[in-house]
Amino acid sequence: MTGTDTQTHKVAVIGGDGIGPEVTAVALDVVRAAGVDVATTDYDLGGARYLRDGEILSDETLNSLRAFDAILLGAVGTPDVPPGVIERGLLLKMRFELDLYVNQRPFVGTAPGHSHPHDFVVIRENTEGPYVGEGGVLRRGTPHEVATQGSVNTRMGVERCIRYAFELASTRDRKHVTLVHKTNVLTFAGNLWERTFNEVAAEYPQVGTAYNHVDAACIYFVQDPHRYDVIVTDNLFGDILTDLGGAVSGGIGLASSANLNPARTGPSMFEPVHGSAPDIVGTGKANPTAAILSAALMLDFLGESAAADRIRTACAEPVSGSTTEIGRAIAARISV
Numbered sequence: 001m002t003g004t005d006t007q008t009h010k011v012a013v014i015g016g017d018g019i020g021p022e023v024t025a026v027a028l029d030v031v032r033a034a035g036v037d038v039a040t041t042d043y044d045l046g047g048a049r050y051l052r053d054g055e056i057l058s059d060e061t062l063n064s065l066r067a068f069d070a071i072l073l074g075a076v077g078t079p080d081v082p083p084g085v086i087e088r089g090l091l092l093k094m095r096f097e098l099d100l101y102v103n104q105r106p107f108v109g110t111a112p113g114h115s116h117p118h119d120f121v122v123i124r125e126n127t128e129g130p131y132v133g134e135g136g137v138l139r140r141g142t143p144h145e146v147a148t149q150g151s152v153n154t155r156m157g158v159e160r161c162i163r164y165a166f167e168l169a170s171t172r173d174r175k176h177v178t179l180v181h182k183t184n185v186l187t188f189a190g191n192l193w194e195r196t197f198n199e200v201a202a203e204y205p206q207v208g209t210a211y212n213h214v215d216a217a218c219i220y221f222v223q224d225p226h227r228y229d230v231i232v233t234d235n236l237f238g239d240i241l242t243d244l245g246g247a248v249s250g251g252i253g254l255a256s257s258a259n260l261n262p263a264r265t266g267p268s269m270f271e272p273v274h275g276s277a278p279d280i281v282g283t284g285k286a287n288p289t290a291a292i293l294s295a296a297l298m299l300d301f302l303g304e305s306a307a308a309d310r311i312r313t314a315c316a317e318p319v320s321g322s323t324t325e326i327g328r329a330i331a332a333r334i335s336v
């Protein structure tokens with residue numbers, strides 16, 4: 001159907017917790033309906049697994065993931081596990097250890113109060129910033145408690161992320177990159193980002209550039225999202241901005257995400273931006289579209305862009321119904 005050789009892609013599937021397994025199963029059905037051959041291996045990981053036998057993501061399990069072409073993840077986290085345990089031990093461990101240094105989150109939608117759709121993509125640095133877990137606590141529980149939380153920014157880490165943003169922008173119609181940071185307050189990290197951005201920009205004369213402070217970018221996301229094409233930003237700003245991006249682009253139920261190792265020294269990981277939503281698990285209320293669109297990003301990365309485009313086209317028309325009904329309707333639009 002794709003007109004190219006059919007290739008079997010080896011995909012590790014981490015359905016995870018809550019609605020994760022439901023939306024992931026639907027996403028895989030849609031991938032297969034698009035004619036892509038995937039050989040899947042299920043990994044039982046997440047909060048529920050941790051509560052059962054203590055495994056979060058052992059080095060052995062992590063190493064076994066390296067053999068796959070891609071990892072498809074639903075959502076992880078359950079209210080019974082304290083915050084941070086699964087996030088750091090599973091999700092961030094994969095991002096760091098597999099060197100998934102770009103988090104790519106596309107946003108296509110019509111923001112409230114606007115008459116036509118915007119189309120932009122956030123490139124979030126995914127292995128540094130405040131996410132590295134540098135810092136500590138002194139005198140815990142006393143009135144003199146001190147907590148520090150460092151932000152690590154390396155020239156190499158910042159540059160490879162910015163370079164990816166410029167490469168991506170070069171392939172897009174508008175060819176424009178906006179750096180988002182807070183250079184007026186975070187002067188050390190901000191200056192590294194700004195200098196690196198300007199130096200890389202000089203190598204891409206065909207790509208236009210802009211800079212926004214992150215607080216101003218929050219206003220523009222709502223009031224003037226059409227100004228953006230590609231945005232590049234640090235890990236924490238990117239985390240916060242992409243929830244806002246979801247909110248102005250039809251809701252978090254549509255927001256997809258790719259955690260990429262563009263150097264391809266290992267598998268990349270694809271996951272919806274939304275969480276495990278334990279309150280609606282098993283009700284059929286979960287919208288599988290974000291997971292389906294994340295699977296489409298996986299297909300792009302696996303060289304199956306024609307199938308990925310067909311999936312995106314099928315998702316563009318709204319469908320209502322239960323999780324599986326939405327999946328079936330989208331699959332039916334693609335199947336030939």
Ligand code: IPM
Nearest residue numbers: 087088091092239242257273
């Ligand atoms: C995301 C999530 C994660 C993040 C959490 C679950 C650790 O919010 O992918 O945006 O902060 O990166």
Ligand code: MN
Nearest residue numbers: 239240243273
């Ligand atoms: Mn987030």
